[in-house]
Amino acid sequence: MSAAARPPARIRLGMVGGGEGAFIGGVHRMAARLDDQYSLLAAAPSATPERALRSGRALGLDEARIYTDYEVMARAEAARDDGIEAVAIVTPNHLHAPVARAFLKAGIHVICDKPVALSSRQARELQRLAVRQGRLFAVTHNYAGYAMVRQAREMVRRGQLGELRLVRVEYAQDWLAEPLEASGHKQADWRTDPARAGAGGCIGDIGTHAYQLAEYITGLTPTSLCAELSTFVADRALDDHVQVMLRYANGARGTLWASQVATGHENDLRIAVYGSRGGLRWRQQQPEQLHWTVLGQPAQLLTRGGPANDAAAQRVTRLPAGHPEGYLEGFATIYSEIAQHLRAARPGGARAERAANFPTLADGLRGMQFIEAAVASSRRGGRWVRLPAAA
Amino acid sequence: MSAAARPPARIRLGMVGGGEGAFIGGVHRMAARLDDQYSLLAAAPSATPERALRSGRALGLDEARIYTDYEVMARAEAARDDGIEAVAIVTPNHLHAPVARAFLKAGIHVICDKPVALSSRQARELQRLAVRQGRLFAVTHNYAGYAMVRQAREMVRRGQLGELRLVRVEYAQDWLAEPLEASGHKQADWRTDPARAGAGGCIGDIGTHAYQLAEYITGLTPTSLCAELSTFVADRALDDHVQVMLRYANGARGTLWASQVATGHENDLRIAVYGSRGGLRWRQQQPEQLHWTVLGQPAQLLTRGGPANDAAAQRVTRLPAGHPEGYLEGFATIYSEIAQHLRAARPGGARAERAANFPTLADGLRGMQFIEAAVASSRRGGRWVRLPAAA
């Protein structure tokens, strides 16, 4: 029996943000735990000592490794023999870049929520820093973790759709249809505040997910866009709705719609891709199913774990068909792929990351460029604006 | 027992177009027949004598009333005591206006397929002529006939959605994803020929339906649009795909998507309308159901004939809930409402027509204005273009 049978040691993980009342921090923790690839050992859950301590204790952390200052945490952990190898950044948007910077400088890999920064300039600086430090910068565009998204991507890659013609992605929610921020709702509060959320409201919070998903599945980055951001709720400082038309280099056309005021939609991310030979449709709220049509044949329902799943989908499948996997499993897939990537001792930087199936800072940067182009287009009254070419 | 119990005499109907190999002519005839409000007595099914005779006989028409020339038909029928009262025009698009003109001049009411003309100028001339002649000009935007569309319209009117914010309409087909016209397919042939279809391909054929449906349900006409028409099939002379962003006077925003190359969609007309208090969704391929959500409450499925149907929906309901009505029933509703309108001896012209629940030339004119604005916007590279105000 070979030693190889030993399971690899768990990745030592830290977290910044995600204290009491936060939503996404808990999700990251469950995702990291599901496949047993991480140990959460340190955290800076809050800048307020009492809250930080309370949150850190509730996580079962050693009190010596509960921090209130992420700079301190980065240095302290870097100095320990058993210090964290990677940090998960789950703060409001404006802190993503400075926190990431601190940990990269300390030589610690970064797993960051989106949008990765407040500007594409910031994102590019982070990119340079990560390369210089040889550290990974992963971005939790978690929807890329669904098995049927992997299946769709593989079918596009293999040419089953023929030449791509149309890309339609939409992400509709309704939780901000009323001025929730006015009543002190924590999630609504920072997401509608330009100082903490950045220049984009809805477009940054969910539009970037939709944009990344379309890129991820199609392999195409748009060359230009025409966007209109709107704010329907009075006294709100950021957009709560965005509609965008997209052009691609190969002549394909696309649309992106993201709304947080679309009454009747909960977390309704959908994508459809149409080519000269076939068309695909997927919906996040029924993630186990991929609607697939070859031109001139009856539509097929591909199901996760069912017949006709490619290796790309099977690799990220835990349960047999009909035993629903969901949001956490997709998120966990991203985390587990990051762990495998780290264990393979691949250096950070663009080349290694390009080979990864999980999203990285390159995606995060393009997300920032998308936000900036859309905001610019909208400010000019809905003019077409060019997007930077994908690096 | 009063004489009122006698059923009203059937409207004497003629038809131009709809001969062998046509699709929509047969639909009009079934629609006219379903509620027993019409007698088809005369037709000009083809300009070729042999084909006209063969088609007319197959319809059981008196040979004396089978015509090859619509001008002759208009004059001859006008001269008969038992001449037709209304004519259904089901030709390719380029003949709509000249045929309508001939019958209006002869004092015969017009029931015309869409788009009503090749230009808004033509449409306006027809409008003036109809008013002058005191004749009705109805347009078979048949999707307005569905009971759940009536229900949706009524709910918007009554304010159940609050202030309207978003209008999203899409109409996806895939039957032109390949160059069907190259193989002599009759329906594809004229629809992709600018000489017979007009300046718009997909936008005229199905985009106008989507546009009218959005107007019909919301009561809103956009003030400006930004459109991009595309042609994905090589050597096709007209667009087979269009995507449009819309702005409304009240600040609402909208999108319209129409495609005939969206593989996997058959006749997939959908609309969603979102307001400050509620949201509605409807899909033509499951027309019996209306998805309705009041903000903060569970979604409801309203069904035709089921609980909570308004009088506006009940009036156009023939069968109990769960006994599916479909495309022909919706089309028949338009025909039957036209018959009732004619029997009520209302004069033609804008005022009377505005009271009608069925679409009329005013809708047809706005459809032409939509096509023209979209073509203009697209030709200018996707610039925003103003739409004329609804009269």
Add this chain to the structure above:
Amino acid sequence: MSAAARPPARIRLGMVGGGEGAFIGGVHRMAARLDDQYSLLAAAPSATPERALRSGRALGLDEARIYTDYEVMARAEAARDDGIEAVAIVTPNHLHAPVARAFLKAGIHVICDKPVALSSRQARELQRLAVRQGRLFAVTHNYAGYAMVRQAREMVRRGQLGELRLVRVEYAQDWLAEPLEASGHKQADWRTDPARAGAGGCIGDIGTHAYQLAEYITGLTPTSLCAELSTFVADRALDDHVQVMLRYANGARGTLWASQVATGHENDLRIAVYGSRGGLRWRQQQPEQLHWTVLGQPAQLLTRGGPANDAAAQRVTRLPAGHPEGYLEGFATIYSEIAQHLRAARPGGARAERAANFPTLADGLRGMQFIEAAVASSRRGGRWVRLPAAA
């Protein structure tokens, strides 16, 4: 041009029942009208002279051909040169047999609603009479008219499912979940009255439809059954719910469920058939779609008018895919096939009828046998009871 191009003369049709306040009479009339194969010329809509006259006039009938007595009508119409060729019987159940008897004796073909009689003995007498008179006896099990039901039947016939193993059919409604009959509701009133509905309530009204549909698609008649009829609404004289287990000669097993107290179901007739190689599912409320799975392959959605439709489905298709056909179209298909059958001058009787695609008295008889066996099984506390072999 040959005289053959003339459309065949319409079948001269009469109707018994279907006066004011009736539901199914209007459905039969629309169904007969849709494909323009019938002229309704005579009727006995009510036994009350004033009501009969009012109803008959509303149908536009010649007053001389509005009757109050079906015996008189049968004789009078048989005596006319232009007398009716066929009669549609749309009365409450208890009148089906006596009315049918009168018209068969007068040499007039019968189109009868289900259940065809109050007992299988009565049904067999009618069968002998029809054969003796050489007249057709069609039964409007209308669900057999749906295109996707034809498709399903053809796929079973061709062996695409392999050896049949399981048949599951259910028909759920909720309109009798409360004692509607107590409030004078006309439809509920006679359906819950043994004197007019017969020995079966729910089982006769909708159970027979479910039973016939299963037979129609599978070609299998069960050999025995175990049934339990229940009455959930207090003071109701007939069953409002039935559940049945079925055994087939080839070893297949089945279940039938019919309920009129299943809150949340409108007219929810569903069937699933599973074989050793494939499985089919169909639902009447989404009749355009057939869910089809070959073992080991992804599920397919066959759609009416779409790819992979057999000739059997195409023959009864009026509209392109995605233009919903529904209940009336299915019903109209039965009527039109009857018209074609009559024009082909086929004699009535079992042999000719067996070749028909529409349901006939043989189906009606088996429906009666099913009711009787189920009632017998239920009365004996749910014992297994043999069914007569299909003739």
Add this chain to the structure above:
Amino acid sequence: MSAAARPPARIRLGMVGGGEGAFIGGVHRMAARLDDQYSLLAAAPSATPERALRSGRALGLDEARIYTDYEVMARAEAARDDGIEAVAIVTPNHLHAPVARAFLKAGIHVICDKPVALSSRQARELQRLAVRQGRLFAVTHNYAGYAMVRQAREMVRRGQLGELRLVRVEYAQDWLAEPLEASGHKQADWRTDPARAGAGGCIGDIGTHAYQLAEYITGLTPTSLCAELSTFVADRALDDHVQVMLRYANGARGTLWASQVATGHENDLRIAVYGSRGGLRWRQQQPEQLHWTVLGQPAQLLTRGGPANDAAAQRVTRLPAGHPEGYLEGFATIYSEIAQHLRAARPGGARAERAANFPTLADGLRGMQFIEAAVASSRRGGRWVRLPAAA
């Protein structure tokens, strides 16, 4: 800050079964891990030393706590200060009872997969033993862990459905539609072997889940049943299909269908419950949604995390609406509730367990009684058989 903020220590967990090639062992481990309430510290994954060691190492276990003999494991763990508190039993069915007995005797709590034993007699012996030892015996009827199942149960309890009339539960799969066991498929192999699976094949494997779910939601245990077990695949020793009719003490009626040869179904567990005032429907493959209809009102779609969720559902909800939770989350809920129960230091035995929301040996016993009654009914040709009253 109080010490109470410390998270409770994780429950020390062992596992018997679940080695290489097993399915459900991995599920139990993920479920135990998701909410961070357990530490897996010991296991007997296989009786073969090499396989046991390989499997145990892959789980990261201390080699001293990797066992090949569950008796040895029970004694050894009981003797350790840091020995396991509870054991998860995930072996083939025939080992459930002997393994459970060994651990109960050693004073270790049991978490056992279903069916809990090979006979109701065995189950009752276990029950007595558990009471005597004061240890918990939980059964992983995991479908009881879904939030919308909790919601349904609460709505029934609160009387929102009125008096219950009908219970319809079905569990359809197709993975055994062919003789998979003949090709050495490990899961198929033992499940079709009476020596390891017990007297029931399909009925034991999935029928018991369906039965438990119906009991769990309705709170009703049937008083008698009529069942037919079938085997459709040649040379199979156990049933692969079962259909059952159920009677309840309050006059309600029910059906249960379970099949492993229903081509086109993956893991299709569904339940519908109808009462005098409302009806509920739930489907495991779309677990986030509960279809709810109040008689006379439009159907509502309740969604997990959405409006109108009861506390009973909210308590087991991890993510916001529209972020799909699935099979593992439901399973994890059972595990986490067991952990909370153990920490509350409640003694084992019927009384404490009755208060639990997770299924226990009482459910497991009734499942055995259901299997036995169904087998008996089927062997007698489908006669009605009484079920023991729920204790």
